[in-house]
Amino acid sequence: MLFMLLFSSYAFAVNCNMLDIKTYDVEVQAGSSKTVTFLVENYAPERFYIDKVNAFDFEQGIRTEEQSWQSVALSQQSAAVRVSIEAEKNAAEGERTASVELHGHFLGGTECGYNSVHASFKVNVVKEPVHRVESRCEGFSLYTLKEKRIGNTGELDFVADNKSNYPAVIKLESPDLGLSDDMFYVPAGEEKNFSVQLQASSWRAELTYNVELSDCGIPNRKTIVYSSAYENTPVEPTPQPTPEETRNIEVSAAASRDENGFLVEVSVYNPNSEPVSGELNVLAPEGWLVAGTGLADIPAHTEIKADIRIVPPAGFTGSRTATVMFNHDGVSEAQDIELKVEKSKSSVNAVATAMAVLGPAAIVIGLIVVIAVFVVLLGAGPTRQELEPWVEAKK
Numbered sequence: 001m002l003f004m005l006l007f008s009s010y011a012f013a014v015n016c017n018m019l020d021i022k023t024y025d026v027e028v029q030a031g032s033s034k035t036v037t038f039l040v041e042n043y044a045p046e047r048f049y050i051d052k053v054n055a056f057d058f059e060q061g062i063r064t065e066e067q068s069w070q071s072v073a074l075s076q077q078s079a080a081v082r083v084s085i086e087a088e089k090n091a092a093e094g095e096r097t098a099s100v101e102l103h104g105h106f107l108g109g110t111e112c113g114y115n116s117v118h119a120s121f122k123v124n125v126v127k128e129p130v131h132r133v134e135s136r137c138e139g140f141s142l143y144t145l146k147e148k149r150i151g152n153t154g155e156l157d158f159v160a161d162n163k164s165n166y167p168a169v170i171k172l173e174s175p176d177l178g179l180s181d182d183m184f185y186v187p188a189g190e191e192k193n194f195s196v197q198l199q200a201s202s203w204r205a206e207l208t209y210n211v212e213l214s215d216c217g218i219p220n221r222k223t224i225v226y227s228s229a230y231e232n233t234p235v236e237p238t239p240q241p242t243p244e245e246t247r248n249i250e251v252s253a254a255a256s257r258d259e260n261g262f263l264v265e266v267s268v269y270n271p272n273s274e275p276v277s278g279e280l281n282v283l284a285p286e287g288w289l290v291a292g293t294g295l296a297d298i299p300a301h302t303e304i305k306a307d308i309r310i311v312p313p314a315g316f317t318g319s320r321t322a323t324v325m326f327n328h329d330g331v332s333e334a335q336d337i338e339l340k341v342e343k344s345k346s347s348v349n350a351v352a353t354a355m356a357v358l359g360p361a362a363i364v365i366g367l368i369v370v371i372a373v374f375v376v377l378l379g380a381g382p383t384r385q386e387l388e389p390w391v392e393a394k395k
Contacts, residue, residue, distance in 0.1 A: 013108075016112035016113075019043070019116075020040070021039070021040050021100060021101075022078075023121035024214045025121055025124065026085055026098075026122070028062070028087040029126055030061075030088065030089060030126065032086075033085065033087070035067055036083055037183075039187075040069075040081055040117075042079070045075055046075055046108055046110075047074045047311065048072070049106075050069055050070070051103055053081055054100070059096035059098070061091030062085060062098070062125065064098040065084050066084075069082065074260040080169075092125070093126055094125060096122070097120055097121075099118060100121070102114070102117050102118075139162070140164050140211070142161075142209060144223055146223065148223055148224070149226045151277060152200060152227065152229040154297060155195055155196070156207070156225075159191065159192070160184070162213075164188060166213055166214040167213075168185070168186040169185055170183070170185075170211055171212070172208070176200070177201070178201070181294070182196075197296070200225065200229060201230075202230055203227050206223075206224060207225055208220055247272055248271075249268060249276060249326055249331075249333045250269040250333070251266070251267070252266070252267045255337045261289075262312075263308075264337060265306075266306045266308055268298060268303065270299070270301065273301070275298060277295070277298075277328065278295070278327050278329070279294070279326070280293050280294060282310065282324055283323040283325060284320075288310060289311040292307055310339065312339065317341050320339050321339070323336050324337060
């Protein structure tokens with residue numbers, strides 16, 4: 001009994017109720033389509049793998065389909081699900097109901113089906129575009145630069161303040177810029193500071209901020225990015241340092257294990273008197289996820305630090321090697337790191353873990369239960385035989 005009690009407490013450490021799909025109402029003009037982004041919140045202490053997403057409706061005049069999704073929702077974080085809604089040209093005005101659902105599994109093996117993780121949202125079909133001024137559309141602000149000057153690469157910071165009751169998605173677009181990330185999420189009622197690495201391919205580029213917030217028509221913002229590396233001005237040759245004057249970029253990395261996989265703390269030091277621009281990257285085993293890499297500008301005699309997240313595939317045990325690399329000017333500096341995931345302990349150790357989690361009080365209660373059962377068994381046992389069987393049978 002005690003074993004079953006403790007094992008049950010351990011087995012139900014995570015469950016599907018710890019997942020939540022955050023949806024909002026959508027407005028679509030007849031004869032057009034719209035793609036929206038919903039967030040899957042993972043409140044569990046384990047990461048969750050999304051195997052399949054299904055978006056649908058049973059309504060006339062619209063068609064709802066899943067478009068894409070992120071495959072992993074890290075512990076205490078979220079993953080994005082993209083859903084497209086198309087309204088027929090002759091669709092009648094009015095509200096419809098659509099749904100989105102998913103199935104997948106936690107790292108420990110707990111599976112969640114469509115009936116456990118699902119949500120509905122309203123689709124309002126209109127004949128003409130409607131620009132409403134409602135309270136739900138108020139309270140969102142985006143703060144960024146009108147102009148930004150960089151070399152070949154650079155970094156741009158911006159702030160999103162979302163005081164509305166709906167989550168916001170900011171998508172960055174630019175045909176002439178390489179971006180380290182192009183999608184950012186701002187939960188309802190929160191302010192977020194973001195940073196994106198830029199790599200220019202022309203002397204002038206436009207960076208557009210597209211904001212999705214419920215049915216609100218948030219105006220786009222733009223930043224003009226000028227790159228000195230592509231200016232049409234004569235550049236005086238600069239003396240090149242001799243090989244003796246140039247030192248190698250120093251890269252060091254250390255990995256620590258947590259519930260989301262591995263957190264790699266990386267240090268890159270430029271010991272030279274000239275700045276260096278390059279790309280920080282990780283070569284991981286096939287099937288592993290890597291986040292946090294990108295472009296970096298390192299001033300002279302300066303050290304930069306970065307946190308990189310590496311997530312192994314579900315069910316992985318054993319040891320693998322990944323390589324942290326900083327590539328610059330055709331040169332690559334690298335360091336190998338070992339990523340080790342031990343096999344899960346036996347059920348006996350699981351019970352011991354559960355006992356440790358429950359605490360000393362639970363252990364004392366368990367011992368009392370065992371002693372009580374033992375005493376009952378002693379009291380319920382057969383009585384001592386005093387006479388021969390045939391004599392006792394006559395008594």
